Amino acid sequence: MYRSHSCGELRASHMNTEVTLAGWVQKTRDKGFIIWVDLRDRYGITQLIFDAERTPAQVVEKAKTLGREFVIQVKGHVIERESKNTNIPTGDIEILVTELTILNEAIVPPFTIENETDGGEDLRMKYRYLDIRRNPVKNNLIFRHQVTMQVRQYLSDKNFIEVETPYLIKSTPEGARDFVVPSRMNEGQFYALPQSPQTFKQLLMVGGMDKYFQIVKCFRDEDLRADRQPEFTQIDCEMAFVTQEDVLTVFEGLTRHLLKEIKNVDCDEFPRITYAEAMQTYGNDKPDIRFGMKFGELNKVTQHKDFKVFNDAELVVGIAVPGGASYTRKEIDKLIEWVKRPQVGALGMVYVKCNDDGSYKSSVDKFYNQEDLAQWAKVTKAQTGDLICILSGQKNKVRAQLSALRMELADRLGLRNPEEFAPLWVVDFPLLEWDDETERYHAMHHPFTSPKPEDITLLNSKPGEVRANAYDLVLNGNEIGGGSIRIHDTATQALMFDYLGFTPDEAKAQFGFLMDAFQYGAPPHGGIAFGLDRLVAILGGQETIRDFIAFPKNNNGRDVMIDAPAAIDNDQLKELHIQLDL
Numbered sequence: 001m002y003r004s005h006s007c008g009e010l011r012a013s014h015m016n017t018e019v020t021l022a023g024w025v026q027k028t029r030d031k032g033f034i035i036w037v038d039l040r041d042r043y044g045i046t047q048l049i050f051d052a053e054r055t056p057a058q059v060v061e062k063a064k065t066l067g068r069e070f071v072i073q074v075k076g077h078v079i080e081r082e083s084k085n086t087n088i089p090t091g092d093i094e095i096l097v098t099e100l101t102i103l104n105e106a107i108v109p110p111f112t113i114e115n116e117t118d119g120g121e122d123l124r125m126k127y128r129y130l131d132i133r134r135n136p137v138k139n140n141l142i143f144r145h146q147v148t149m150q151v152r153q154y155l156s157d158k159n160f161i162e163v164e165t166p167y168l169i170k171s172t173p174e175g176a177r178d179f180v181v182p183s184r185m186n187e188g189q190f191y192a193l194p195q196s197p198q199t200f201k202q203l204l205m206v207g208g209m210d211k212y213f214q215i216v217k218c219f220r221d222e223d224l225r226a227d228r229q230p231e232f233t234q235i236d237c238e239m240a241f242v243t244q245e246d247v248l249t250v251f252e253g254l255t256r257h258l259l260k261e262i263k264n265v266d267c268d269e270f271p272r273i274t275y276a277e278a279m280q281t282y283g284n285d286k287p288d289i290r291f292g293m294k295f296g297e298l299n300k301v302t303q304h305k306d307f308k309v310f311n312d313a314e315l316v317v318g319i320a321v322p323g324g325a326s327y328t329r330k331e332i333d334k335l336i337e338w339v340k341r342p343q344v345g346a347l348g349m350v351y352v353k354c355n356d357d358g359s360y361k362s363s364v365d366k367f368y369n370q371e372d373l374a375q376w377a378k379v380t381k382a383q384t385g386d387l388i389c390i391l392s393g394q395k396n397k398v399r400a401q402l403s404a405l406r407m408e409l410a411d412r413l414g415l416r417n418p419e420e421f422a423p424l425w426v427v428d429f430p431l432l433e434w435d436d437e438t439e440r441y442h443a444m445h446h447p448f449t450s451p452k453p454e455d456i457t458l459l460n461s462k463p464g465e466v467r468a469n470a471y472d473l474v475l476n477g478n479e480i481g482g483g484s485i486r487i488h489d490t491a492t493q494a495l496m497f498d499y500l501g502f503t504p505d506e507a508k509a510q511f512g513f514l515m516d517a518f519q520y521g522a523p524p525h526g527g528i529a530f531g532l533d534r535l536v537a538i539l540g541g542q543e544t545i546r547d548f549i550a551f552p553k554n555n556n557g558r559d560v561m562i563d564a565p566a567a568i569d570n571d572q573l574k575e576l577h578i579q580l581d582l
């Protein structure tokens with residue numbers, strides 16, 4: 001038996017018992033006649049004491065050789081600690097050691113294994129196994145486990161079955177590039193790693209599985225943005241014989257369950273807004289509704305004067321910043337610079353201070369009088385003391401810019417409290433999205449999403465206006481889940497592929513299996529997938545997903561610990577029938 005107890009377990013009630021502990025040396029304090037060692041394992045820290053008067057001399061000698069992160073085993077008695085440590089649960093006791101075994105020595109770690117470490121991100125990633133010994137990372141992994149256990153419990157109680165789907169498949173179109181895997185046995189042919197199990201979960205519905213879920217890795221070869229991982233985990237779900245309402249009810253239930261069990265937060269029914277409303281009110285399809293600053297569209301009350309910038313704009317839109325009237329000229333100039341950064345891309349910003357005496361002071365006083373400005377305050381719901389920030393230009397661009405400003409200001413004003421949770425559904429997404437680059441429509445969600453039946457007639461005349469039976473679950477400004485009701489008949493699916501520019505032959509070659517399956521009695525079905533990494537990070541009150549993943553990739557998609565991706569040797573290439581032309 002390596003250990004009788006863990007390092008987080010012993011209390012005053014264990015006094016005088018003989019115990020065996022094993023773990024890592026966190027730190028040693030050698031006072032000559034007494035040596036203290038903090039012994040650490042996953043469960044906590046227990047203080048060991050080697051006392052020249054009570055511990056055998058050779059054991060004390062051995063204790064003097066211990067270095068940080070040595071792996072040791074000790075036998076001893078639980079005794080009362082003279083100076084108690086109220087910061088840790090084991091702080092009332094210590095172990096008077098009688099036997100010490102060094103199980104393994106350790107070289108000096110490249111950073112301190114403490115809650116606050118001196119190791120930078122790169123070093124921590126290279127030695128991730130040491131990083132995992134630190135409480136913040138370890139606790140995040142345990143937290144993730146708790147979330148996934150709750151997910152499995154909840155869905156299983158609701159009769160969902162977890163089914164594994166294959167990783168070596170053919171392309172699934174979720175809008176990114178595939179990672180491909182060459183086949184040794186099929187010369188010149190490749191598998192693709194799934195961007196999601198989309199087609200398989202639909203086939204499970206045709207197979208009668210009815211309620212499916214899977215906590216599953218997905219792979220997308222995208223240009224990496226900060227805090228994106230090329231492999232990530234989804235809670236992937238599908239149900240048969242359901243309408244959109246049924247899907248929303250079940251997964252609102254799951255989310256509410258997680259918030260309750262994990263955070264002890266009770267939520268009212270989740271608000272629902274349409275995609276169109278979200279874009280109009282927040283400039284964003286994943287709005288953070290923990291705070292106001294809703295958009296006020298100002299075209300009507302700004303385009304009647306000689307101010308050309310506004311008159312030429314497709315959209316003039318503003319937000320009221322609480323307390324912003326007190327910003328100095330310099331602070332406002334900085335804000336204007338901020339919106340002009342290339343990442344945001346606004347050409348400028350008009351502002352109005354709503355002074356305490358009820359008057360207004362704007363950057364466009366030359367063109368507008370007090371009555372005009374009072375109208376703007378009304379539309380943006382600005383109060384005295386607020387600052388109205390106004391952007392103008394092409395609708396979609398301006399919305400994105402003002403949304404970025406809204407989020408930035410909320411961050412600065414401390415309005416994004418990570419311990420507050422504001423979930424909502426965004427529904428009625430457009431079915432199709434115009435892509436300037438390829439000059440054609442793409443499926444906004446994916447090609448299996450069903451159009452709203454009442455909008456199908458618009459497909460020919462106004463394809464951009466066709467709404468889909470698609471929905472996103474948004475939490476604190478993040479899309480944490482998205483899904484749709486699917487097409488379940490061959491004719492509509494063929495029509496959809498046609499719109500997306502597939503010839504019938506191409507559609508057959510890529511998705512013939514699905515269209516065939518639909519001919520054998522496919523039930524109406526729909527589902528959703530949650531991004532588990534992000535969900536866990538938000539529930540954990542953090543914005544970055546990396547520390548909730550045991551072995552994440554860096555921003556260049558590299559695993560710096562194992563040094564992947566890497567070249568493979570020529571024999572392996574040959575076997576795979578691959579010739580590199582470098």
Ligand code: ASP
Nearest residue numbers: 196198483484527528529
């Ligand atoms: N497969 C979709 C995705 O990965 C989710 C869904 O439609 O269920 O986003």
